[in-house]
Ligand SMILES: O=P(O)(O)O[C@H]1O[C@H](CO)[C@@H](O)[C@H]1O
C-alpha cells in the first residue's frame with residue numbers, strides 16, 4: 001500500500017516533513033532532549049559531527065563517539081511533539097520514503113531521553129538522576145492508537161481510585177521502560193523512578209501563579225500513590241508519550257531525568273545546566 005502525500009509528508013529535498021531529515025541522517029541510537037540548546041550540549045562530547053540539521057524546535061546532530069554513531073534530537077516540550085518526533089524517526093527507518101511503502105524488514109531504534117524534571121518526594125535530592133522504570137501519562141496520547149496489552153490497567157484503576165481522578169480528564173495510562181535498555185543504565189547514581197507525564201507545566205503540575213489549579217489536593221494524592229512499593233517520584237512532560245510510541249512502533253526506550261526541582265521542599269537547582277551536563281556525560285559513558 002502506498003501512503004498518500006497528505007499521510008506521509010515529504011519535503012522537496014526528500015526529507016521527512018517536520019524533522020527535515022533524510023534516512024541516512026540518523027543513527028539507530030537516538031538521544032532525545034526537550035531543549036534545542038541541549039542538542040549541542042550533548043554533541044560537543046562527540047569525536048565528530050557529520051549532520052547538523054533542524055526545523056522549528058526539532059534540531060538534530062549526528063556524529064560518532066568512541067566509534068559509536070549517535071544522533072541527538074530536540075523534541076521541544078510535550079507529548080504532542082513526541083507524537084511527531086517518534087512517528088517521523090520511525091518513518092525514516094521503517095518506511096521507504098521514495099516508494100511510500102512500508103519496508104519488509106523492521107529496524108528497531110534505541111531511544112534515550114535526557115530531560116529535566118521536578119521530584120515530588122521530599123527525599124529525592126536536587127541535582128540527582130532518575131530513570132523512569134514506569135511512567136503514568138495524563139496526556140491521553142496512547143488512547144489515539146490501537147494498543148493491546150502494553151499498558152497496566154490494574155495500576156491505572158488503583159491510581160484513579162487513589163487520586164479521585166476527574167472523569168473529564170483523559171484516563172491515565174501506565175507503561176514501563178525497555179528492560180533491555182534499562183539494564184544498560186543500571187547504576188547507583190541513577191535511582192529507579194515512577195514518572196508522571198503531564199500536559200502542562202503550571203496547572204497540570206499544580207503550580208499556582210495567578211490562576212488556581214482545579215484540584216490542589218492532587219499533588220498530595222500523587223505523592224502518596226505507590227505501586228509494588230514504588231512511589232510516584234517525579235513530574236515532567238514527555239516520557240509517557242515516548243514509552244507509548246516506542247512500544248507501539250517496536251523500539252526500545254528509556255527516560256533519564258535530572259532532578260532540577262523538588263515540589264515537596266520547594267527548592268530549584270542552583271546549577272541546572274551543570275547537573276544536566278553530568279547526566280549527559282554519564283549517559284554517553286554508558287552508550288559508547
Ligand atoms: O528539560 P526537558 O527535556 O524539556 O523536560 C522538562 O522541561 C520542560 C518544562 O520546563 C518539559 O519539557 C519537561 O518535560
Ligand SMILES: O=c1cc[nH]c(=O)[nH]1
Pocket residue numbers: 116117118119201205235236237260261
Ligand atoms: O518541575 C518541573 C521541572 C522540570 N520539568 C517539569 O516538567 N517540571
